[in-house]
Amino acid sequence: MKVGVIMGSKSDLPIMQEAVEVLKSFSIPYEVQIVSAHRTPEWMVEYAKTAIDRGVKVIIAGAGGAAHLPGMTASLTVLPVIGVPIKSSNSIDGWDSILSILQMPNGIPVATVALNAAKNAGLLAVQILSVQDKTIQNNLIAFRENQTKQVLQNNKNI
Amino acid sequence: MKVGVIMGSKSDLPIMQEAVEVLKSFSIPYEVQIVSAHRTPEWMVEYAKTAIDRGVKVIIAGAGGAAHLPGMTASLTVLPVIGVPIKSSNSIDGWDSILSILQMPNGIPVATVALNAAKNAGLLAVQILSVQDKTIQNNLIAFRENQTKQVLQNNKNI
Amino acid sequence: MKVGVIMGSKSDLPIMQEAVEVLKSFSIPYEVQIVSAHRTPEWMVEYAKTAIDRGVKVIIAGAGGAAHLPGMTASLTVLPVIGVPIKSSNSIDGWDSILSILQMPNGIPVATVALNAAKNAGLLAVQILSVQDKTIQNNLIAFRENQTKQVLQNNKNI
Amino acid sequence: MKVGVIMGSKSDLPIMQEAVEVLKSFSIPYEVQIVSAHRTPEWMVEYAKTAIDRGVKVIIAGAGGAAHLPGMTASLTVLPVIGVPIKSSNSIDGWDSILSILQMPNGIPVATVALNAAKNAGLLAVQILSVQDKTIQNNLIAFRENQTKQVLQNNKNI
Amino acid sequence: MKVGVIMGSKSDLPIMQEAVEVLKSFSIPYEVQIVSAHRTPEWMVEYAKTAIDRGVKVIIAGAGGAAHLPGMTASLTVLPVIGVPIKSSNSIDGWDSILSILQMPNGIPVATVALNAAKNAGLLAVQILSVQDKTIQNNLIAFRENQTKQVLQNNKNI
């Protein structure tokens, strides 16, 4: 049971690392790869088509600008693909990244999260894996309770 | 194993019905409810907090305008929540629906699909359920192959 | 007679403090709380549903990104709720904050002010309280006259 | 105790009438006037400066395009002013109406509601009046309960 | 023969000064005033209504955010009013400033220039004055020729 974390460029790594940290904290195995839709299209096809056989259960794909990686990966596998729109240096305030990941045609969905929200992509992957795994689900419940406590603590301290 | 399909208003039903049709075609059990974040907030809390116990595995939530239903539902359960931004009559070309579903803060993700893309929300729910279910996964693969065939057939006929 | 000032995150405090300063300057009692719609939904329900009984007359709620706090609070009380869209770090130039606060459906209004305009939220709360209180109204008139004088003075000095 | 309902043009009346209907249903006295910021600026000044003396407690102002009426009225009185951005024929999808009402400078707030949301403007005016009037507050609570019931009924009927 | 240069706030002066520099360079008399539509509405009315009698021929008005000064001034005089949308600190990337100046209703035009383009506002004022003044027109022609020469010179030097 593994999560595949891919991104279009080395420069996306600092943001995508937040997804990895989440997976680590839930002890979910993962693999991290740079897969550029436009500069390594055949590697992308290979990656996506072999993912199920490698034991990947969910794919998290981050990209910016005309961000085709999440949607193209989704078109090449039936695994759920989570798209992270990245506000990269060549992006127009993130609008291009968001729209080219979110607005997929009927038939091939991408589970899109907020701009730069790799942490939430990681959490969503964990939630998807928790659907059939009570241990992960309980870990998520604990995570949420802790998160709630921190806000309530912040509230006490103001 | 059940998918919960909820929407903010009766007027969202024609669009959300497309998600239901997908679930039916994959023989996935489902429940359909109108749950308004703003007009029935306590019903929303109840719905979300009891979903796991009712056997719901994935929630699909559609809403338009200041669309708080998907994000609020997600905050009340650790089940994966798929958000469908609806271009309702009170929406500004759909931008409000998209941004208030997509831009969730760290900690509470919503798996957002394209504007009005209830069909893709249904497919994404099926893909999430397929993660641990080979039969559903095979059905998805067959669905995709059929979809591909239709495009290739359309191509032959032009 | 009290104004409730709430915000989705500790990081919103520097901006929301401007609302507090206005209330102080008009000698209006207030309470300040961190209430996260997504990380403390039950605390939000409790806060909103008990506000009237605590003597709160107006609520000022600030949030950024998919900003659900003002609208959800408004759905849980009949007190007037003033929404402050905050251009937080996870916001897309503030558009998401504005649209998810402003575009409330019929039935549940939020009195939205400009992006980051916590000062104006404070003033609007004072104006609402002044509707039945001549002293506050006179203080507002004096505030406005002073404001006018400052501009006219600036004009003399250029 | 009266609500002033003003609008920039006769053509705004069908939308602004929804505010009037709300006021009627809560038995709140009101006055309706056409006050164009640009074509009758002196009438606007007179209207706003005499509103308090006429017993007006809240002003609802609707306008479209470069919508200056709500903000200018707010600058001429300390009464709370609710702004209704109208998607008139000369508006760019409503963006101009929204931004020129919402984005008021510090010192002069306008309580902005959603695009074309005159009904919510009426409700917000009632909520403001209810701050010191238990009868109106109870009527609002009843209105909300009824609204909730209708959604729950719709839910039963699907 | 005089150009009136007004702005909503002292903080607009660094930008509006560019209009003044243009007027100086063409030896056009001018007056500079801070006139806030929202904080000094009566001073604005007085300024605009007495402009013709003071010998003002063209008004340049700069403002940001919900920028009502150019349009309101235009509604109070038949002099041509040039609007300069300013990207002030409370503006949403300038969109609010542009739309609330540009999108005036039929009957009251504002001659809008580009965001922060006070220099062009100055040049447009000069062009308007040149319509009946051959000397100014010749100075403009010389200005343009010089401008052309500089670009051609830059081209030679690359």
Place this chain on the structure above:
Amino acid sequence: MKVGVIMGSKSDLPIMQEAVEVLKSFSIPYEVQIVSAHRTPEWMVEYAKTAIDRGVKVIIAGAGGAAHLPGMTASLTVLPVIGVPIKSSNSIDGWDSILSILQMPNGIPVATVALNAAKNAGLLAVQILSVQDKTIQNNLIAFRENQTKQVLQNNKNI
């Protein structure tokens, strides 16, 4: 003393005709021409460079999409050029028309009016001509007074 009314395409005529009607109603001579920046660039150069000699005092130029006609005309003459952004069939909700007319670089201003606001372009041309012509100025004052009366009359009739 003449106003030149030009437009990029025959299909712009219904909108630009509103400018012509204004000029007629003020008894201002005018000429109407189709001048396409992209399909007749040399005719555009000729038109703009000979305008002063033909007695043209102000040019009104309407265009849609990548609307280059107003700015290019302005670059070829020192006459004031009024730009009318037209929401033509190939325009993206008018945004392209507005931005490519409004956002002129320093040195070459275009006096931009609202989307499709050819009537206001006509009025602005009249206002520019009135700067040195008391008769036209008085006609404008009468036009404004009449406009004001109509709104006040509409107000009486509601």
Place this chain on the structure above:
Amino acid sequence: MKVGVIMGSKSDLPIMQEAVEVLKSFSIPYEVQIVSAHRTPEWMVEYAKTAIDRGVKVIIAGAGGAAHLPGMTASLTVLPVIGVPIKSSNSIDGWDSILSILQMPNGIPVATVALNAAKNAGLLAVQILSVQDKTIQNNLIAFRENQTKQVLQNNKNI
């Protein structure tokens, strides 16, 4: 010497047909295919990778929404690819189509034309072919002269 015209869906054909008509009118051979990036990704790879060997010189690719076809095709061949953003039913006013075609990363350009501008895509293909072919270049010059004449004729007839 052939132009490949591809599109993501049968429903794009009415618009893409305009490109075909241009090619016909210049007697340029062409092939037309439906190639969906998301529903037939492998057919897309095959199409793009064999295009040079089939004698294709330029590819015109039209798509809407999250429009990945032009960019992905460009990544799979060194032939120039012209992208036509289509305002399809699932597009948000065309913004998604434009941004996901235009904003390609460094290394893989797509020659993007205006929204729905298949005619211009056809002309651009012809212009590219004319670079080394005097006959086509002369035909283009004749086409332009005729286009100019039509505008001048329209001008005479108003």
Place this chain on the structure above:
Amino acid sequence: MKVGVIMGSKSDLPIMQEAVEVLKSFSIPYEVQIVSAHRTPEWMVEYAKTAIDRGVKVIIAGAGGAAHLPGMTASLTVLPVIGVPIKSSNSIDGWDSILSILQMPNGIPVATVALNAAKNAGLLAVQILSVQDKTIQNNLIAFRENQTKQVLQNNKNI
């Protein structure tokens, strides 16, 4: 065989230099000129109309704000014109630059690349020249292979 690289202002040179570097690396001859549509319109006409005779095969034109240079150049020659929207200091986040280059009317296409993507403009020019030149095409294939290798190498190193 030459590529013409032009730009509206000296300040565009740092970005446009990236196009030049690409041309150099493919050993394609080029010329670089500053040609301002608005400040040197006649030089622009001359440049564009003589380009074919000077042996220019493709023109790359960069400009920002109301960016008329690419479209006007395209209207004056049948050579393919590649437009580079530049996010210059007077641009509104690049939207004005993009829309005034991209949204050309039928009849006069501009091959638009991404915001600031002068490198891609250079590559597109090389691709256009490669249509009839196997050596350049082979160089492009080698460039792409190298680009792919770098991404795969980056992937190995993470």
